[in-house]
Amino acid sequence: MSLLDIRNLSVAFGARKKPFRAVENVNLTVEHGEIVGIVGESGSGKSVTMMAMMGLLEKQGRVSADTLQFDGHDMLTLSARERRKIIGKDIAMIFQDPMSCLNPSYTVGRQIMEVLALHQGLKGAALRDRAIELMTLVEIPDPARRLEAYPHQLSGGMSQRVAIAMAIACKPKLLIADEPTTALDVTIQAQIMELLVNLQKTQGMALILITHDLAVVAEIAHKAVVMYAGQIAEVSAVPAIFRRPHHPYTQALLKSIPEHSKGTERLFTLPGIVPGQFDRPIGCLLAPRCPYVQQQCSAQRPELTVTDNYAVRCYFPLNASGQP
Structure with a gap:
């Protein structure tokens, strides 16, 4: 059974x-431990799809769907209380701007410890020790002192x-990273992406990466979803999708990479x-x-249309020479 x-x-x-x-009419499956990259222009529905799945x-x-299952749970029929036991614990999301999601x-x-207290029931010294452990895990220097810092006292990368x-915090089975490096400097972006990949490997969680950066998808993802x-x-x-795109829009995205326009x-x-x-057309969008x-x-x-190796929404998929 697929995780999602x-x-x-x-x-x-x-x-x-x-x-x-x-x-x-979005169809998507994510397997245990899989890294899936979702790419597309702004407004293509990448973030909305994941937020709808989480009930946000x-x-x-x-929101409507024929199937919306996570780890055997029917997300469509869960009550708000039952969903809260899953969201934040087994499914977690990192948003684009860290300053907008930190109070x-x-x-x-306090904000890290709140998550631990709510989902894992930790208290006292055990709660603080776990918070310090998590901050050490994400490579925040002097974590004990940084526990007392407010968000405005931290840089964008630290936030x-x-x-x-x-x-x-609760070792989620699925982590959704919604353009996690958009608001950061280029050097910090690389550090954050390396951190996410290392955490995915060590904790064995599935990772959905919403991004505009095709190079990141090519480097770390197992599967690419183009919206x-x-x-x-x-x-x-x-990397099959980069060698042979089947949809004209995927082809156009790859052609727009600066290296292809030298x-x-x-x-x-x-x-x-x-x-x-x-202004939505009657036929293909x-x-x-x-x-x-x-x-x-x-x-x-x-x-x-789903085949053994790919799925494409096109009457005339591109062949190996890049033509329909």
Whole structure:
């Protein structure tokens, strides 16, 4: 049994008569100990998909799915109390901006210890010792003293390490890292990514990495999921997806990497923009921008076709030469 199994997940916002589907019919599986990279433009539904799975969008949006299972638990039927026993313990998430997820009114030590007290029932000296152990694990220097620091007294990199310590406090089975290095300097980004990979290996947890950085996915992920306009465009193993993309959008993402545009005046780009709430085409959502568009593409929306080696949402998948 897969650790995470999602079938036909959709998330709608706005009025019921004219809803905006930020996520549409997403299928995703994550195995125990697997690293999955989810890539795509801003607004493609990467973060919303994971937040919906965790039950964090109940007040903002409407979530529906055929299957939403984690480690044998049906996340659709769990009560709020039952879900709280899983979220933060077996499933944890690291958000983009560490300063937005740390409470400025409390010391970082208190915030780490709150997680431990809630999910593991630790008290007294054992609680403090475990908090120090976690801060040591994420390589925060002088952890005993840093327990008394407030978030504003820490750098961005240190704040992100505190957020990671909180996320791994209960040894989760699944860690979701939502662009964990976006707000950090380049040198710090590399340190945080190395830390996450080391923690994933030593603790044996599955890791979902939401990112714009294809190089990071190529280096650490076992599987890549490409999203476009709220849908999954392609799922394939790494590094196979980099050698032979099957969806035109995946191909365009890879072509946009600066190394592929050496000797040219401009980076490669697709014409047009991602469809919004009021301009979504009837057919394939990429059809207005796709260089290989055909009549069928504009008339009917394709389904995600699954093969032994990959899954692709396209009527005319690309062949080994990069053509449909």
